[in-house]
Structures are given as C-alpha cells and as structure tokens.
Amino acid sequence: MKLSIKRSSHGSFPSLAWVANKNSKESGTLSVWCGDLVETGENYLVEGVWPGAFDNIDFDESELFYGSGLRVRGSDVCFVSSCSTVDRLWCHKDGESVTVSNSLPCLLGIANVDLVCEHNGYAQAVETIVKGRSYRKDFPVTRGSLEIHYFENLVLNDAGLVAASKPEHIxxxxxxxxxxxxxxxxxxxxxxxxxxxxxxxxxxxxxxxxRGYDSPVASILARTAGARKAVTIKSARSLIPRQDSGALISDLLGLECEEYTNTRKNIKDELWYWAANGSLQDMNFSVFRYPRGPSLMFTGFNGDMVWSRGSSTSDDYLKRKDSTGVGFCEHRLVEGVIHCPVPFWGIRHLKDIKRISEDGEMTPWSVGGDYDRPIPRRIVESEGVPRDYFGQKKSATTVDELLLFPVARHLMKEYEKFLDYYSSNPIKIYRFYLSRKIIDIWRSVLRQRIIDILGGVPIINSFSKTFGWEDYLFPWANQALKPSIFKLKEDIKQ
Structure with missing residues (x-):
C-alpha cells in the first residue's frame, strides 16, 4: 500500500490530527491528510510514543503505545490507537470508501459527512466508555456508518477493515x-x-x-523520562475552594512548576472540548500554556481504578469510575500534546496490581479509609515527599460547571440558533443561566442524595442526568468545527 500524504503548513489543521481515506478509485493508494507536527515516512504516520527505538517504527507491535498512527506492512495498513481509553480512533465506511482518523471533526470534514444533528444521544454514547469493552461503538451519521474504537487497532487490506487486539508482551x-x-x-x-x-x-x-495520589507518581516518572517541568491548578473543585497546587511537590522533585487558575475567563478553544464528549469537565487543560512544537504530557488519569485498595471484581480491565481525560482528546491535537496516562501502563495486569496493593509488605504505606492508595504513596514518599503533602483528601480540578452551556457568550448565541433549528424543544439558555446556582445544588447535592435513598425505585433511576437541550452540545461543536476542515481539504499542500 502506498501513502499519499498531504500536510498542513499553515496551522488550520490541528497539529497532531490525521485522516486517512481509501477508496476503489485509488487502488493501492491510501490518501492521508495530517497536521504539521505529525511524524511521517514512506510506510508510516505517527503522533505518539512507545518504549522502543523510534527508527524501528514498530509502534503497532507495542502494548505501551500512547498517541495514534498508521503503519503499512505489505498490503496491510494497521491503524493504531492509544493503549488507554482517553484517546480513540474514528472510522467511517461508505460503500467501498473507508476513512479513519484520530479526530472526529477532521474526519467529518474530509469524508464530507455530517452527524445527525437532531439526535441527542451522542454524549451519552461517548460516556459508555466507563463500561469498559462493552462501550457503544456506532454513532449515527447522514451517510454510511461511523464507529469509535478504543484500545484496539484496525487493519485494512483487500478483504476489508477489521478490528484487531493490541499485542501482548508485558x-x-x-x-x-x-x-x-x-x-x-x-x-x-x-x-x-x-x-x-x-x-x-x-x-x-x-x-x-x-496534591492527590496519582499525578505526583506521573511527575516522578515524567522526570525519569526527562521532564523538567510540571503544571498545576492552584485550587481544587469544592463548595469551599481549597488549595490543590502541586508546586511544593514539584520543588521537592526538582521540577519547575507553573501554577494556573481554573476560571471561566481562562478557558480557551472550548469548541474542541464540547466536540470530544459534550462536556466541559476537562476544560481545565485549556488553561495551560503548552510548549511550541510537540509535547508529551504524563498524567494520572484512571489512578483511582488502578491504585485504590480493593480487589478487582471484573475481568474487564478497561472499566472506569468516570470518563475524565476523554475531554482532552481533541484539543490536545490542536496544542500538539501526546497524552500518556501512567495508570494505564500494564493495565491488562490490573488484578496483579490490585493484589500488590493488598500485600502485607505495603502496610507501612496504607493509611486506611476510603482514600488509600499504598502503591502511589510508597513511590512518592520514597522520593522524599512528606506524607502530609499529598493524598490527604480526594480532590478534583475539573471545571466546576454542573450546568452545561457554552462558556463564551458568542458561542452561547450560536448554540441557541442551533437548538432553534434542530431541537424539537428549543429554549433560551440564559433563563437557566440565571438559576444556575439552584441547578448546581440540585445536581451536586440533592439529586444524588435522593438516588442514594430511593435508588430502588425505578422511576428515580430513570430521571435524566441532563436537561434535554444540553444533549446537543456534541453534534453542535463537531458540526461547527467541520466546515474549516472541509475547506482545508481543497487547499492543503501536497
């Protein structure tokens, strides 16, 4: 299979995004569009890292690959996803045409296909990744079929496109x-x-x-990999804001630390977050200043599932407690960031990791209670970080906005127009904005308490978690980002 690569040189295509298309008119050729920071060669394209020599280009054979790419071997093309569930691949099939991408807006633009804007189930479908391998794969489109793929590769050859399991060598x-x-x-x-x-x-x-458990471990391992800098959010999300800055920990680890404030006015590029999962929970990543050129960010996403005490009761190692991290998967491509969530390393051996947490040898690093992670505590304390500097109280720095609507005023107006056209129940968002605090209290405190008490009553569990008009943010954002990508297809240089 021959690659025909068309690269953006003027920044209008996300730096690390790529789209590959194969159709019957170009037998033996795979057309590829990509951003300016994607690494390419005669038989590969990659935006990612793995523990092997880069010039071997064997990322398709790694169980520790983070990012995405494609590798040509003979007549086969292997599309490679991240070995985590914070990133994914999209695949569109239309007759004999197959299009694969690491970005949904880019795929929609290159394939010139649309989401079904009247459909309100997209965000809920993305959220099913918390179910592990039983996540929902099919997403409605106006032409052909669209699928999402996590933690598995796709192989294209003359026989068609099939999903393939990740290699196993750990x-x-x-x-x-x-x-x-x-x-x-x-x-x-x-x-x-x-x-x-x-x-x-x-x-x-x-x-x-x-000041939690997981990101200090990520920082220690990032330092081992060669990092010199860490970023942190000053305050944790809570009714009464409290300090969560990791600056003191960074100092002890010998890392330069940049502190940021997570406020609405600092949020940028929000459309890419709505396009990722129809939520703003990961928009805190938009406040950071990223290096020029490609960067690799170590994070602690999924540490609660991997490193908390308690045996694993499921054979599905991909199950998660929440979908945090997924919201960054589109904006990271814009900023040139490769996302490497450390807890996913060796995730197939989750039961081994859980057993180690319960071993008697770990008792000195077990503090008891609901927030107890002996493995991270042993790793971090062994680096000279005092016990009371981290892992004292579970915190979160995700954006604390329980009412879902665009942050920027001009985008809120655009979203209202979208609802007026596509939704069967259009509504003026500002009416809910005025009562946001009441809604926030209902969602964050009262609703969950009622479910805890009356969870056995079927009608209680059937209550929707969102207002109907919030469910259209995902298709709105992806369709809003699509036109510029489609235009770029025509003038991107060879």
Whole structure:
C-alpha cells in the first residue's frame, strides 16, 4: 500500500490530527491528510510514543503505545490507537470508501459527512466508555456508518477493515519491586523514544501535578523520562475552594512548576472540548500554556481504578469510575500534546496490581479509609515527599460547571440558533443561566442524595442526568468545527 500524504503548513489543521481515506478509485493508494507536527515516512504516520527505538517504527507491535498512527506492512495498513481509553480512533465506511482518523471533526470534514444533528444521544454514547469493552461503538451519521474504537487497532487490506487486539508482551507483576521496576523502565524507554534524534520534531516532556495520589507518581516518572517541568491548578473543585497546587511537590522533585487558575475567563478553544464528549469537565487543560512544537504530557488519569485498595471484581480491565481525560482528546491535537496516562501502563495486569496493593509488605504505606492508595504513596514518599503533602483528601480540578452551556457568550448565541433549528424543544439558555446556582445544588447535592435513598425505585433511576437541550452540545461543536476542515481539504499542500 502506498501513502499519499498531504500536510498542513499553515496551522488550520490541528497539529497532531490525521485522516486517512481509501477508496476503489485509488487502488493501492491510501490518501492521508495530517497536521504539521505529525511524524511521517514512506510506510508510516505517527503522533505518539512507545518504549522502543523510534527508527524501528514498530509502534503497532507495542502494548505501551500512547498517541495514534498508521503503519503499512505489505498490503496491510494497521491503524493504531492509544493503549488507554482517553484517546480513540474514528472510522467511517461508505460503500467501498473507508476513512479513519484520530479526530472526529477532521474526519467529518474530509469524508464530507455530517452527524445527525437532531439526535441527542451522542454524549451519552461517548460516556459508555466507563463500561469498559462493552462501550457503544456506532454513532449515527447522514451517510454510511461511523464507529469509535478504543484500545484496539484496525487493519485494512483487500478483504476489508477489521478490528484487531493490541499485542501482548508485558508479563505479570509479582510484587511491588517488579511493578516499580516496570514503571521506571517504561518511563526511561518512552523518554528515549521522545528524544530520539530520528524524529523530525523532538518532543518536550512535562506532567501534571497536584496534591492527590496519582499525578505526583506521573511527575516522578515524567522526570525519569526527562521532564523538567510540571503544571498545576492552584485550587481544587469544592463548595469551599481549597488549595490543590502541586508546586511544593514539584520543588521537592526538582521540577519547575507553573501554577494556573481554573476560571471561566481562562478557558480557551472550548469548541474542541464540547466536540470530544459534550462536556466541559476537562476544560481545565485549556488553561495551560503548552510548549511550541510537540509535547508529551504524563498524567494520572484512571489512578483511582488502578491504585485504590480493593480487589478487582471484573475481568474487564478497561472499566472506569468516570470518563475524565476523554475531554482532552481533541484539543490536545490542536496544542500538539501526546497524552500518556501512567495508570494505564500494564493495565491488562490490573488484578496483579490490585493484589500488590493488598500485600502485607505495603502496610507501612496504607493509611486506611476510603482514600488509600499504598502503591502511589510508597513511590512518592520514597522520593522524599512528606506524607502530609499529598493524598490527604480526594480532590478534583475539573471545571466546576454542573450546568452545561457554552462558556463564551458568542458561542452561547450560536448554540441557541442551533437548538432553534434542530431541537424539537428549543429554549433560551440564559433563563437557566440565571438559576444556575439552584441547578448546581440540585445536581451536586440533592439529586444524588435522593438516588442514594430511593435508588430502588425505578422511576428515580430513570430521571435524566441532563436537561434535554444540553444533549446537543456534541453534534453542535463537531458540526461547527467541520466546515474549516472541509475547506482545508481543497487547499492543503501536497
């Protein structure tokens, strides 16, 4: 299979986005459009890292690949997704035409297809990733079929397109030392890959850090990989704001730390977050200043599922407690960020990791209670960070806006027009904006208390978590971003 690559040179295509199309008119050729920071070659395209030599281009054979890409081997093309569930691949089929991308707005533009704007179930479908491998794959479109794929590859050849399991080469973990060694060796390998001189665009490594359990571990491993900087949000989300800055931890780890305030006025590029999952929970990532050129961000997403005490009761290692991190998957492509969530390393051996947390050898690092993660505590305390500096109270720095509507005023007006045209129940959003505090209290406090008490009553569980007009944010944002991408298809240079 021959690649015909068309690259953006003027920034109107997201820096790390790519779209590949195969149709019967171009036998033996795969047409590819990509951003200016995507690494390309005669038989590959990649925006990602893995613990191996970059010039081997064997990311399709790795169980520790983060990012996305495609690899041509003979007549087969392997589209490679991230080994996590904070990123995904999209696939559109229309007759003999197949289009695959790491960005939905870009795919819609290149394939010139639309979401069904009257459909209000897109955001709920994205949220099903918390169910693990039983997440919903099909999404309605106006022509052909559209599917989403997490933690699996796609193989295209003359026989068609099929999903393929990720390779398996990681051995299980017997104790803390074997798991800790695995984490450090993985960090070292990813660091070498990111800095490999074979890359056209060397990668800057960084991390997020807070006073929780998971991001300090991510920062330690990012430092092992070669990071010199971490970013942090000053205050945690709560009714009474409290400090959650990881600046003191960064200082002890020898990392420069940039502190940011997570407020509505600092949010930028919000359309890309609505397009990711119809939510603003991860818009805190929009307030950071990212390096020029590609960067690699280590985070602690999914640490609650992997490192909390308690045995794993499911064979599905992809199940999650929430979908945080998914909302960053489109905007990271704009900012040139490769997302590497550390808790997903070796996730197939989740039961081993859970067993280690319960081992008697971990007792000195177990503090009891509901917020107890011995593995991260041992790793972080071993680096000289005092016990009371982190992991004291569960916090979150996601955007604290329980009423879903566009942040920017001009976007709110555009969304109202979208609702007036497509929704069967158009409504003026500002009426709800005026009563936002009452709605926030209902959602954050009262609704859950009622469910806890009366959860056995079927009608209680059937209450919708969102107002009807909130469910159209996902199709609105993706359709709003599509036109500029489609125009770019015509003038992007060869």
């Amino acid at each position: 051995r299980g973990f017997t104790d803390f030392d074997s798991y800790s060694q695995f984490l450090n060796e993985t960090a070292e390998g990813i660091g070498r890959n990111a800095k490999d001189p074979s890359r056209k665009n060397p990668i800057t490594i960084m991390s997020t850090v807070s």
